[in-house]
Amino acid sequence: xxxxxxxxxxxxxxxxxxxxxxxxxxxxxxxxxxxxxxxxxxxxxxxxxxxxxxxxxxxxxxxxxxxxxxxxxxxxxxxxxxxxxxxxxxxxxxxxxxxxxxxxxxxxxxxxxxxxxxxxxxxxxxxxxxxxxxxxxxxxxxxxxxxxxxxxxxxxxxxxxxxxxxxxxxxxxxxxxxxxxxxxxxxxxxxxxxxxxxxxxxxxxxxxxxxxxxx
Numbered sequence: 300x301x302x303x304x305x306x307x308x309x310x311x312x313x314x315x316x317x318x319x320x321x322x323x324x325x326x327x328x329x330x331x332x333x334x335x336x337x338x339x340x341x342x343x344x345x346x347x348x349x350x351x352x353x354x355x356x357x358x359x360x361x362x363x364x365x366x367x368x369x370x371x372x373x374x375x376x377x378x379x380x381x382x383x384x385x386x387x388x389x390x391x392x393x394x395x396x397x398x399x400x401x402x403x404x405x406x407x408x409x410x411x412x413x414x415x416x417x418x419x420x421x422x423x424x425x426x427x428x429x430x431x432x433x434x435x436x437x438x439x440x441x442x443x444x445x446x447x448x449x450x451x452x453x454x455x456x457x458x459x460x461x462x463x464x465x466x467x468x469x470x471x472x473x474x475x476x477x478x479x480x481x482x483x484x485x486x487x488x489x490x491x492x493x494x495x496x497x498x499x500x501x502x503x504x505x506x507x508x509x510x511x512x513x514x
C-alpha cells in the first residue's frame with residue numbers, strides 16, 4: 300500500500316515521501332497515529348507540485364550556493380518543544396523540521412539529507428552543519444527552547460544535563476553495598492589457624508589425631 304508520510308518514521312522514510320508499506324502496518328499503525336495518509340493521485344500530485352515550487356529556490360551553482368550560505372550563516376532558527384525538567388524533549392527536532400523551518404523563514408530549499416545532525420532530543424543551542432552545494436557548507440544556529448518558556452543559560456543547561464545523568468546513575472547505597480562485600484574480611488581457614496599454633500601445641504594436636512585414627 301502506498302502512503303504519504305506526514306512525519307519522519309524511523310526505517311520507513313521522511314516526511315513528505317511516498318512509500319510502500321504493508322497494508323496492515325498502514326491501517327493499524329501509520330494511519331491511526333496520523334504518521335501517514337493514503338497516497339491518492341490527487342494528494343501525490345499536490346505534493347509533487349509543492350516540491351517543484353521549492354526546487355526553484357535551491358542553489359544550482361557554486362555562486363548561488365555561496366549566497367545561500369551567507370544568508371543561512373546569519374539565520375537563527377528557533378523551535379519551542381515540550382520538555383521535561385531535565386531538558387529532555389517529549390519528541391525530537393529532526394532534520395526535516397530544520398529544512399521546513401529554513402523554507403518557512405527564508406524561502407530557501409535545502410536537502411534534508413545534507414543536514415549533518417541527528418534528531419535533537421534536548422533543549423539547547425546547536426550549530427547545525429548543512430551542505431548547501433558541493434564544497435559549500437554552512438552552520439546554522441539553532442535554538443531548541445522549552446515550550447512557553449525562556450531559553451535557559453548555558454549554566455542552567457549544564458545543570459539540567461547533570462541532573463539527568465545523576466538520575467540515570469545507580470543508587471549510591473548499591474555501590475557502597477558492593478564495596479562492603481568486595482572488602483569483607485574472611486575468617487582464616489582452619490588449616491591456617493592450625494599453622495598459627497605454637498609448635499608444642501601443634502605437635503600434641505597431631506599426635507592426638509594419629510592415635511584416634513589408629514583406634
